[in-house]
């Protein structure tokens with residue numbers, strides 16, 4: 001057990017600058033459950049597809065009815081020791097770029113600066129027609145004003161801000177429109193079947209080309225948009241270190257895989273290479 005921490009800290013120390021890729025496992029200790037289990041099995045209801053959201057008013061009603069309640073759990077979540085440890089690594093100059101597949105913004109709340117939200121951010125909405133952005137806080141206020149029947153919040157956090165609600169909620173839901181042009185608003189996230197903007201991918205690729213290694217934390221890597229960075233790292237012949245409880249799609253490609261008590265070990269290893277972590281008490 002000790003040896004694993006040793007080898008993780010050895011690797012974290014040895015590589016001068018990392019590109020880091022994180023997933024839902026990082027936020028599990030903040031009370032936001034993951035999408036998949038240890039074997040990579042999907043744990044949730046069928047996720048909404050981009051095309052469905054764009055084309056179907058009924059699907060949008062379902063999405064916002066659930067999200068109106070589910071957002072509260074994500075909004076209230078706070079960073080945990082892993083988010084703080086990674087922010088500390090960045091401050092110590094060990095991270096070139098942190099790519100996160102999470103839409104919860106907890107890395108930024110922990111103080112990380114160089115972050116790419118690969119799959120977007122839940123704290124913002126965007127108009128499908130004019131591209132006008134609005135904070136989710138402001139949109140949530142408009143949602144609740146338009147739907148005063150929503151009084152029974154269950155603050156159960158889900159990774160994508162989803163929640164189970166009665167069918168009657170869905171039927172009654174009124175969706176506010178874009179404040180600017182009156183068109184359809186969507187959360188500023190990449191749904192299944194949607195596309196990660198090319199400029200975002202390019203920022204990540206450029207970092208990886210310069211980095212000494214790829215550190216993956218808390219992701220099953222089941223989704224190609226994250227897995228592709230392992231492919232790239234393999235082509236670049238740079239080490240891939242994976243810290244994740246459970247199987248990942250890149251296990252066979254990893255130079256080091258830390259599975260047992262993964263997050264505790266990462267925090268311990270960061271402690272070893274960067275002794276003064278004042279931010280942890282913040």
Ligand code: APR
Pocket residue numbers: 022023024025026028029034035036037038039040101102119218219220221222223226243244245246247248262263
């Ligand atoms: N510590 C470490 N790892 C954990 C913990 C924990 N406390 N709890 C769960 N895990 C592991 C799970 O076993 C799983 O292997 O974290 C991993 C999370 O994987 P996923 O749920 O698949 O999350 P992620 O890889 O981020 O998903 C990628 O899929 O649905 C889409 O767009 C969504 O961004 C998401 C993408």
